[in-house]
Structures are given as C-alpha cells and as structure tokens.
Amino acid sequence: MPVGKRRSSLLRSPQFSSLVILIVLLAVFAIADANFLSPLNISNMMAFLPELGIIALGMTLLLTAGEFDLSVGAVFGLAPVVVMLLVQNGEASIGVALLAGLLLCVAIGAINGLIVTKIGISSFLVTLSMLLVVRGAALYITQGFPLKSWDQPGFFVTLLAGSFNVGSFRFYTSLWWFIGLSLLAIYVLRYAKLGNWISAIGSNRNAAVARGVPADAVKVWLFILTSVLAGLAGMISAFRISAASPVAGTGYELEVIAMVVVGGTALTGGRGTILGTIVGALMLRAIRNGIVLIGVPGLAYNIFVGVIILAMLILHALLQKNAARG
C-alpha cells in the first residue's frame, strides 16, 4: 500500500477521529477552567482511569469477537468483597484470598462463556442474568454493608494500589497495570494469530469455523479474561480507597461499553481497536471530571455524557459510511 493511501486511511480511522475529539475536549475544559490541567486534578483522573480502563480492554476483545458482558460491574463489586470476607474471617491470608477471588472471576466468566457458546443464548441475556446473580451474591454475603478493606501496607497493597510521585503528580501502580495490559492487548489484537481469530470470529463466525478456528473456545476464554480483569479492577479500587462495598461498580458495565464503542470498536463485532478504547477511556474520564469543574450541576452530568457519546457514535457511523463508499 502506498504511503499516502495508508496515511489517509489512518486519518479516517475511528480511533483517530476519537483522538481528535479527545484533544478538542481537553482543550475546551482546560480553557474553561485552569484547574483542569493542575497536577492534583490530573492525578485524580489518572487514579480512576485504570480501574474502568482495565475492564474496557477485556471488553474490547470480547466485543471484537461479537459478544459482550454486562456482568463486569457486579464482578467488580463481588471480587473484593469475597477477598475481604475470607481475610476477615481468618480463613485465608491476603495472598490466598486474592487468588481465590480471581478464581471466582474465572468461574463466572467460564459460566457466561459456556452458556453463550454451548447453549446458544445471546450474551445480552446471559450476562444480564449473571449481573443479577453476582450483585445479589455480593449484597447477600455482606448483608448490604461495606467492608473495611485491607489497609496494612505490604506486597499486595503496593502491587495493586501503591502510589508514587512524579514531580507534583501522584500516580498509582494501577496506572502501570493499565499501561502494561494495554500493550499486551494491542499486541494480541493486531499482531498475534489469536487477534486474527478474534476479529474473524466477530466478522463472520461461520467463515472462521470453516477455516478450523476454534471459535467457541476463543469466546469462552475472552469471557473469562473480561471477568478476571473486572475482578482485578475491583480489587485495585477497594485497596485504593480501603473499603470494599457490595454496590461498588454499579453501572460500570454501560460506562465501559461506552468507552469501547466511543473509541471506534464496532458493537456488532469484527472491528476492534485498543488504541481507540484507551482514547475512549480517557475521554469519558475527562468528561466526567471536566463537567464538574466547569460547573455543570451534578444531576445533569449524565445528560452531557449521553449527548457526547451519541455524537461520537454518529461521527463513527458517518465515517464508516464514507469509507465504504470511498
């Protein structure tokens, strides 16, 4: 492909248009309120970003394969709650409890994946039911009360929620997790054999199966991955704020899916972009943070967020149409 052609296709790609919008949004917020780019505010945004961002990485791969997961917000809540209960009841050390929590996430993801692929029920219905089961379980085992989280310093706390200063910025280790996992996800989706399979499955499952691609196994593993990432994000969050609440992560499933599709990944499968998802995660974070700073009344937040998401989706749809014609 000639360089000029490749460049123009990059310029027209969904992740690029998302990036442009992100920069515009950042500029608008920065001009409207000088505090937006202050070290404190940037540190704040960067503390939240990885927690939803990590889930969004798994969701991007899952969406690219043509499925999605509505139970991630509930898993985000349940995993740390289970970890803390195990520790508080003296049944396990913190390390073992974390492992048990992650294994629980593996089980939840596997159940989602097996029901979707082997019984053939849509992932919407399966994971919606799972959302209720998982959230219900979190509420039941805690009797609805938040638990005080592990707050003694140690290896795992540093690993998941340690913080460090860069100049006057304060970052959490979760940012490293997000960066590392993002690089891995980019590699898998764009450069690995597995990524080729994931895109093919979402684009035309029958075609992929006819070429010997194990479509169901790939999907089950992606459900597991997404669940595990949601659980990991929940643990990171619980450690950071030293509390595990059974209602933590409520509504995150939609926020995460919004990040992914705003970044340009197709809800219908086949076209996924991790770079787009990173841009999408930054964008939603910046919007939620920026509209507070510029003084939009709290109850009106979601109007803004919703309108911006819609605008982004319309933009992607128009670009897609254009590309198909051109």
Added chain:
Amino acid sequence: MEVLRLQNLQKSFGSVRALKNASFALNEGEVVALLGDNGAGKSTLIKAISGVFPIDRGDIYVRGEKVSIRSTRDAMDLGIETIHQDTSLAPDLSIARNLFLGREPVKLKWLGVFAPLDLAKLRGAASALLKRVGISKKLDADALVSTLSGGERQSIAISRAMQFAAKVIILDEPTNNLGVEETHGVLRFVKEVRDAGHSVLLITHNIHHVFQVADRIIVMRRGEIVAEQTVADTDLLTVESIITGADMSALLKETRAK
C-alpha cells in the same frame, strides 16, 4: 485417477432424511457438477464431506484410502477445501488475512495462539497468490474484503482453496447473487482451477453454467443420486427433466444402461 469416493452416505436431521445412500466418485482434474432442486440435499452432502457435521452412515475414501472426517480441519488436512454458499470470508479482515485465516504464517511458533503473525510473509504470499490467479492488478492484499464485489470475493475464496494445493475444491452455489460479468469471471476461474490439476465439485442449480464448465453431471433428488452422466453424452433438456423428475423412469433406465 480417483481422488474422492463416497459410498452410501446417509444423514438425517430428525425425521428429515437429507441424504439416503448417496454414492459417487470424483477423478483427478475433472469438474463434476452436482445438480438438484432446492432441498435435494446438495449442501448436506458437501457439508458431510467438508466436516461441518458427521455422517450417520457410509464411507469416504480419499485416494483409495478410507478416511474419517470429523471436523473442518480434518477435511482441510486431507486436501478438501470447501467454499460454502454463505460466504466463506470475514469482511472486516484484509484479503491477506483472509487468505491465511486458520493457517497463519507466524514467527516464534512456540508462543501458540499468542505467536506474532509473520506480516511480511503474509503479505508477500498473498500478493504472489493474487498475481498467480491473475487478480493482482485490481486487488491490494491489504484491502478489506468488505470493499470487494461479490465476484471478487468468490475469486478470493477460490484462490484460497487453491493455495493449499487442495486435491478437491468444493464450490456451493458460487455464482449466486453475482452479476453476469462476475459469473463469467468465476466460471472462467473454475476452468483454470481444473487446468491447474485440481478436482472441482460444483454445486449449482443453474444448468447453463454446468454445460459451460463441467465434465460430468450428477443429479440429486430428495437425498438420492438419481443420475450420473458425462456432459458430452447429454443435453440441457434431458438434464432439466431429470432434475424436475419428469419422465424419471425412462431416464433412469437410460442412465443405468450406460
């Protein structure tokens, strides 16, 4: 030389007997057309050969050896490549990635599914292939399949089957939904595939196409093979009446006599 032989294949879906005792053989370097009305069992027959689902009964021989085909991968490993009716390509992937889907060239093989694609090799092989089949001038190996026309997609699917030196290439209704020009392109391509030494099983219900490319004709009705003739020995009207079942007995006698 016989490449593929099917003996008494049977397949039922619940109470529907889609295949009842289907038998035939395919020789090296010939195009055999499989004809029959909608629901005759053509797709079922080729899905059985290509490993989409297991057969209930019967034997399959490849080059005289009895084989068991339990998955699409088994069929591909035996040199049987199928281009299914409902497009076999992933529209969101590039031509190159489609050509090697499921058989991607990789570096660091020990990484398994996480192994990186050998993109240079992928692109190089794809361009070479497109050139070999004479469609490189128009098509870029990096172009997305979703930007191609129906005929171009069929050509890509057929090229993919050829590249793995498949002994048998099965085409299920390859000219469905194609324009006149594109249809001719695909039929020309089928002849080239045969001339390159592959055997082709062509499923269609367009008799005119059959007389343009096929060497032999097999007709199915209600899960059975009711006639088998060389194209040189028959004509359009005769075949048409076999398909629809008009004056069956006389024609069957004629077939059996041969």
